[in-house]
Amino acid sequence: QAVYEHLGKTQRTLDPELEQRIEQTKDLQKRYLQLLQLSRSFxxxxxxxxxxxxxxAEAMNDLAQKEPRLRDEFTCNSEAQKTIAQSAQTLMNALNFFLSTMETLCEKTIEDTLKTVRSYDQARLQYDAYRMDLAVLQQQGGAGGSASEFQGRLYEAEHNCQTYKSKYEQLRDDIQVKLRFLDENRVKVMKKQLLLFHNATCAYFSGNNTALEASLKQFHIASNDGPSFLEQ
Amino acid sequence: QAVYEHLGKTQRTLDPELEQRIEQTKDLQKRYLQLLQLSRSFxxxxxxxxxxxxxxAEAMNDLAQKEPRLRDEFTCNSEAQKTIAQSAQTLMNALNFFLSTMETLCEKTIEDTLKTVRSYDQARLQYDAYRMDLAVLQQQGGAGGSASEFQGRLYEAEHNCQTYKSKYEQLRDDIQVKLRFLDENRVKVMKKQLLLFHNATCAYFSGNNTALEASLKQFHIASNDGPSFLEQ
Structure with missing residues (x-):
């Protein structure tokens, strides 16, 4: 059937709206997987x-002992690096939670729906094949065989066609339900995760504020020719 | 001579204070090279x-278009990541300046002094070897040869000893000057660089403040169930 379709020799059953939603879901999975990959690298x-x-922080702390005339400079740098490294743990926890939720979403939740889509595609192919068998048989009529034999074959073809139509329709309904659930679930999960990602990132990249400002202050006391240099 | 020294068969000329300063400088070079390596990795x-x-930022911006119900969440995250990435350029410039100055310090300035130290070590070995030749000759006295021949050899040995002593002393003075300059230079350069490193780091890790707080604010307007989630 797939070959016939490819050759344009037959017409496939189409549900344009559903097909479009399936394509969108496949596209979204690809984009979420890309986001997951980038987040992992990040x-x-x-x-x-x-x-x-x-x-x-450690190397600078050692050098603070070895270079008495640079003790303040190395100490302040060591403290600043230590402060930043410590506050990283909260962001790391948030990132790991984000990654594990994204993994579940991409590799389980969306993948599960797309597995049903593959069963649906298969059922659609089978149904169309039996539908075409039936159409050919009806077109040929009883030519070249006995009437009872033809009736038998027609009955069987109609029966097969009906069975696979039901199977196809059942899976189509399943997918429609699954896609709706997936939409709800994905939006709910991602709303939370994106908020977490955003707040944790902003907290880390701006929230070291108090500790670092204290360090800056301390440094300006330690080195008198300080601020002017950065203005160069 | 080096072999004799190793076997404990001869005494080497020693300047304990200078030797200590040389060892300190070698140790500092090792530590600064380690700091350079860590800073490069960082x-x-x-x-x-x-x-x-x-x-x-790009992937999230794309997803903002593809996921209408998550548009605000993706947009805010995309903006935040873009803001942070943009402000990284200032820190990158500071880090690259720090690295290139540290490279010059470790691989040129300190290395140049240590090259003179190696010439000094060589001259010290040669001087000690001629000094030992002379001592052996003086100990043997004129035994087994004519007096004029012995006088000739003694004169030559004294002359060699004196020549290499001058060379050794010249290099020792050179090193003392170089070590003093190196100390001054290293402290001056590192004072500036450590201040730059510290201020640029603190500015980046705390100074994205205004932009990120604006983003946070925008986010809290966009998503009503926002802050409570992070408190879980």
Missing amino acids: TSFFNQMTTMQSSL | TSFFNQMTTMQSSL
Whole structure:
């Protein structure tokens, strides 16, 4: 049947609205998977950056002991890096929760619906094949065989066609329900996750404020020629 | 001479104070090279993280178009990531300046002094070898040869010893000057660089404040069930 369709020799059963919703869902899965992949990379680089900041804090603390004349400078830098690295844990927790929820959404929830879509496609192919068998038989009429034999074959073809039509329609209904649930579920889950992602990101990239401002203040006391340099 | 010293068969010329300063300088070079390596890794991960944030901003902006019911959530996240990625450029510039200055310090300034130290070590070895030749000759006295031949050899040994002593002393003075300059230079350069590193880091990790707070505000208007979720 798929070959006939490909050759344009037969007409496939079409539900344009449903097909469009299926295509949209496939497109969304692709985009969410891409978002998941980017978020994973972001989390990984963020994590490695934080590890480096902890190591920097340690190395600078050691140098503060070895370079008496740079003790204040190394100490302030060490403290700042330590503060930033510590506050990273909250963002890491949020990112890991985001990733695991996105994984479930992409690889289980959406995938489950698309598995039903593949069963539906298969049922649609079978139904169309039996439908075409029946049409051919009806077109041929009883030519070249006995009337009872023809009636038998016609009856069987009608029966098959009906069975696969029911199966097809059942799966079509299933998908419509699943797609509606998926829409609701996806929007609900992502609303929460995007809020979490946003708030945790903003908190980290702006919220180290108090601790870092204290560090800046301390630094300006420690080094008198401080602020002017940055203005260059 | 090095072999004799290793076997404990001869005494080396020692300047304990200078030796200690040389060892300190070698130790500092090692520590600064380690700091440079960590800073390079930090810069690299930071840069990759920022690239991912730009990509996330784009992907989320696309999804804002494809998911009408999540438009606000995706838009706010996209804006926040874009803001953070943009402000990263200032920190990147500061980090690259820090790295290039640290490279010059470790691989040129300190290395140049340590090259003189190696010439000094070589001259010290040569001087000690000629000094030992002379001592052996003086101990043997004229035994087994004519007096004029012995005088000739003694004169030559004294001359060599004196020549290499001058060379050794010249290099020792050179090093003392170089180490003093290196100390001044290193402290001056690092004072500036550490201030730059600190201020740029603090500015980035706390200074996205205004833009991100605006984004947070916008988000709380967009999503009513917002803040409560994060409190869970």
